[in-house]
Every structure is written in C-alpha cells, then in structure tokens.
Amino acid sequence: AQKVTQAQTEISVVEKEDVTLDCVYETRDTTYYLFWYKQPPSGELVFLIRRNSFDEQNEISGRYSWNFQKSTSSFNFTITASQVVDSAVYFCALSDLWGSGNTPLVFGKGTRLSVIA
Amino acid sequence: DSGVTQTPKHLITATGQRVTLRCSPRSGDLSVYWYQQSLDQGLQFLIQYYNGEERAKGNILERFSAQQFPDLHSELNLSSLELGDSALYFCASSVESGDSTDTQYFGPGTRLTVL
Numbered sequence: 001a002q003k004v005t006q007a008q009t010e011i012s013v014v015e016k017e018d019v020t021l022d023c024v025y026e027t028r029d030t031t032y033y034l035f036w037y038k039q040p041p042s043g044e045l046v047f048l049i050r051r052n053s054f055d056e057q058n059e060i061s062g063r064y065s066w067n068f069q070k071s072t073s074s075f076n077f078t079i080t081a082s083q084v085v086d087s088a089v090y091f092c093a094l095s096d097l098w099g100s101g102n103t104p105l106v107f108g109k110g111t112r113l114s115v116i117a
Numbered sequence: 118d119s120g121v122t123q124t125p126k127h128l129i130t131a132t133g134q135r136v137t138l139r140c141s142p143r144s145g146d147l148s149v150y151w152y153q154q155s156l157d158q159g160l161q162f163l164i165q166y167y168n169g170e171e172r173a174k175g176n177i178l179e180r181f182s183a184q185q186f187p188d189l190h191s192e193l194n195l196s197s198l199e200l201g202d203s204a205l206y207f208c209a210s211s212v213e214s215g216d217s218t219d220t221q222y223f224g225p226g227t228r229l230t231v232l
Contacts, residue, residue, distance in 0.1 A: 035220070045207060045223035047119070091160065095221075104150055104162035104173055105209075105221060 002027045004094050006108035013082050014116050021077045021111045023092030029053075034068065034075045035093040035105065045091070051075065082115045089113070120144065121224035123208050129230045135196040138227045142189055142210030148172070149191040150211075150221060151183055155204040166191055167213055198231045205229075 003026040013019045036048040059066045063080045089112045093105040120143035151163040162175035166185035185191045205228050209221040
C-alpha cells in the first residue's frame with residue numbers, strides 16, 4: 001500500500017531563514033512519481049514539482065530545492081531565504097504508473113509553514 | 118491559474134439536501150479526478166474519470182456519484198448531505214499520455230458547508 005508521511009505538522013521560521021520540509025513515502029512499486037504541492041491561504045493547490053523514481057538528481061528552482069533519496073525513501077523540500085509569501089501548507093504526494101495510466105495521488109497530511117517578518 | 122475551473126466556489130446547504138459540483142478540465146486533458154479535503158481526513162481521492170469512463174474509485178460514499186460528459190467536463194453529485202460532508206472539494210485534470218505519470222493540475226476548489 002502507498003503511504004506518504006509528513007512528520008512536521010507545523011513549522012515557524014523567521015524571514016530569510018532556510019527551512020526543510022520532510023517527506024517519507026512507502027510504495028511497493030519500482031516505478032513511481034513524487035510531487036510537491038503548495039496550498040496558500042487562498043486555498044488552491046499549486047503544483048511545484050514532479051520527480052520520477054529513476055531520477056535521483058536533486059533539483060533547484062530559484063529558492064526552492066528538492067532532495068530525493070531512494071535509499072531512505074525521502075523526498076525533502078528546502079526553501080532558502082524564506083519569505084512571508086512562502087507561508088502555506090505544503091503537501092507531498094505519491095503516484096504509481098498503473099497499466100496505461102496513472103494512479104490517483106496519495107497525499108501526506110501536509111506541513112503548515114509560517115514565515116514571520 | 119491552473120486552467121482547471123470549478124463552480125461554484127462556495128456552497129452552503131442544509132442536511133439532507135443534494136448538490137452538484139462542476140469541473141472543467143484544462144484544454145486537452147482527458148482525465149478528471151475528484152478529491153475531498155477535510156480537517157480530519159486530509160486530502161483524499163474520491164473518483165477518477167478518463168475520457169468519459171470511470172477509471173478508479175477511492176473513498177467515495179455511496180451517496181456520492183460523478184460523471185464525465187462528452188465535452189469532458191465532470192460533475193460530482195452529493196446527496197443526503199450530512200454535517201460531515203462539509204469540506205473543500207477539488208477537481209484535478211491530467212493529460213494521461215500513458216507512458217508516464219502526468220502532473221495533476223488542480224482547480225480552485227468548491228467549499229461546501231452543510232448546516
């Protein structure tokens with residue numbers, strides 16, 4: 001069975017600090033995909049990144065970076081020099097390749113990040 | 118803007134009533150997913166349609182049903198509503214290219230309040 005665990009329920013940082021959001025996943029499949037979504041206070045879910053199980057390269061996009069480690073089944077997300085606009089709930093999610101399509105997303109419980117000015 | 122639209126944005130109704138939530142996927146996307154976000158259950162998958170056919174079912178109650186129409190828009194019908202059905206309902210769409218998992222793009226959600 002698939003499972004995504006985000007152990008940090010809430011994190012609070014001061015602006016310009018770096019912060020890492022943890023994500024640990026479980027799946028029996030060898031081909032799978034990991035995602036991060038952001039849910040700002042306005043409520044929509046915004047896609048941030050997708051990573052497949054065969055690509056363990058870290059990725060950096062501006063102040064955002066992601067560290068994927070299959071050995072520890074983790075896909076952590078770091079925000080460098082955090083800003084107040086980064087305040088949101090962040091969700092990690094998992095999907096498998098199933099037949100000719102995708103399995104629905106399995107989400108973690110989310111981490112609420114508060115960045116204080 | 119993800120390109121996925123959902124209406125209405127807010128819905129307030131009473132217990133026992135029936136409501137219909139509507140979703141229009143991004144242009145070119147064949148697959149539509151419905152998710153429910155509640156405080157106690159988090160984000161949970163309800164049901165998926167692909168090109169008009171039901172493809173997968175999650176934790177969807179028997180009081181809930183959905184369909185996808187020939188123009189690919191989808192509707193989620195919730196009946197005999199209970200207080201516990203109050204939640205944010207998201208629709209997501211993806212291309213479903215078949216050779217890899219596509220990204221699901223989410224609509225803004227419909228916030229349902231059952232009084």
